[in-house]
Amino acid sequence: MPARLTGHAGALRDAAFALPVVLLLAAMPLVTGAYLLHVLTITLYYVILAASWNLLAGYTGQFSLAQQSFAAVGAYGSGLLIKYFAFPLWASIPCGVVAAALLGWLLGRMVLRMHTIYLAIATWAFAETIHIVLTAAYQITRGELGLSVPALYSNVRPEAYYYTFLGLASASLLLMHLLIRSPLGYFMRAIRDDELRAESMGIDTTRVKVMVFTLSSAFAGLAGAFYAHYTIVLSPQMADFGEMAKLIIMVVVGGLGSFMGPLIGAPPVQIAMTYLARYGEWDMVIFALIVIVLMRTTIGGIVPLAGRAWSRLRPRRGTA
C-alpha cells in the first residue's frame, strides 16, 4: 500500500529526525557540567510546554495565550494538595494534571465560538486571572513569597532530574505524535485550515476543539507538576505572560505546526535567554530582534526550512 495513503511516510521522517536528537540529549550528562545540565532540564520542561501549545496553535489554529497557566495549575495543584492534604507525590502529580485538564476543558468550552484575535484576548484574560488568583490568594498559595514543595528525589543528583525530564519529554512527544497521526490529528489540521469545510464534511469541530484544549492542558499540567518538584519553590511567576511569550518564540523559531518545531526551537531560545539574563530587561529586546531576523529570513521556522532544504537535495540525488 502506498505510504502516502496510510501516513507512514511522515511518521518515519519524524522518527528519523527525533531519534538523533533524543540520543544526543541522552548523552549530554557525559559531557556537561551541573549548571548546563540544570539549564537543559529546564529546557526539557519548556519543550513539553511548547509542544503542548503547538497542538493548539500550530495544529488546530487555536491561538490560545493561556498555556503557561495550565503548567502553573499543574504545579500548584500538586503542591497545594501536598501542603494541605498531605497527598503523596505519586497521587498529587496526577491530580495536578487532572486539574489542568479540567480547566483546559472549561477554557475550551468558553472560547468555542471565538476566532483569531478574540480568542487570543479571551485566553489572555483567562491566563491573567489565574496569575492574579495565584498572587492574591497568598494565604493559600503564599503568593510572591513562594510555595515550598517537596523534591521529587531525596538525593540531589542533577542527572536524575535530567533523565526524568528527558523521559517525560520523550513520552509526551511520542504521545503527541500518535495523536497527530490519529483521526483526531487529521481533524485538528482540517479545522486549522478551514473550520467551515471541516464542519460541512461531518467533523464535530466543537468536540475536537474542546478535546484539544483538554489534552494540551493536560500535557502542560504534567510538565508543570514535575517542574514544581524539581524547582521546589513555586512562584506565580510561572503563570506570567512572559512565560507564554517565551513559548511562542520557541515554537515559532522551531516551526509553528511542525512536529519537531518545539524540540528544535526550545533549546536555543532557553539557553540564549539564560545567558542573556545578565543583560537584565534587555534580554527580551535582544530576543525580539533575533526572532524578527529569523522570521524575515527563514519564513516559518527552522524545521520547515530544513525540510525545504532536504527536499531540494533529494530529487537531485535521484536524477544524478
Add this chain to the structure above:
Amino acid sequence: MDALLTTTGLFKRFGGVVAASGVSLSLRPGEIRGLIGPNGAGKTTLVNLITGIYGPSGGDIRFRGESLVGLAPHQIARRGLLRSFQVCRLFGNLSVAENLLVADLARGAHAFAETRQRAARARELLDITNLARLADQPAKALSGGQRALLQVACGFMVPELRCYVLDEPFAGINPVIKDAIVELIRQANEQRGIAFLIVSHEMPVMRRLCHGVSVLMDGHIVSEGTLDEVAAHPQVIAAYLGKSWA
C-alpha cells in the same frame, strides 16, 4: 416515489434582504436536478439552509423523512447529505491524498478502522481525477480547476453519501476538468444512485446531466421542468434575455 429531500416554504431574511421567501423544492432518490437563477437569486442561501450553515427563519427541510432544521452542519453531513462550496474550499495545507482521507474519517468513529477500504477509495478517486501524481502535494499548490475537481471528489469518499449539493462546480473551469467533474457525477449517479442538486449557469453541461431543473428567482422557485420547458417560461426568458442556452 418518496422524496429524498424536500424543502417547504423556506424563509431566510438578512436584515432587509429576503434571500429565501418560501422556497419549496423536492428531490427524488437518484435524481440529478439543476438549480438555475440569476445572480443574487438566493441559490447559495438555499444550499446554506439545506446544509445547516444558516438556520431558516421559517419553513422546513426534510431529508429521508427527517427534519434537518436545528441540526448542526456536521450532523447533516453524517446523514449522507454533503455539499461543495461556490468559492472552492479545501484543507490547503493537507496533501491532496489527505484531503480525500479526511473526508472519509469525518464520517465518524465507525470509519476509523477501515484503513484499507479508505486507501483503496482514495486511490481510485486519485486515478479517476488524474490527481494521482499530485497526491502528496499540498492542496493549496493545485490549480483552480484541480482544486474544484478535488473539492467535488472528496464527497465521493463517503459511502453513506445519498445527496450531493454542488454550488457552481463548473464556474471558471477548463473543458477538460469540466468533463472530468461531469463524469464523476454521472458515475456516482448511475453506479451508486446518488442524487444531486447542482447550482450552475453552464447550460450545456446542465443539459447533459440534469433530469430536470428548478429556476430560483428573488428567493422562490418560479419554474420547474426540463431545461427546454423552463426556457420557455416568460419570467425565465425575461431574466435571461439575450442569452443563448446552447
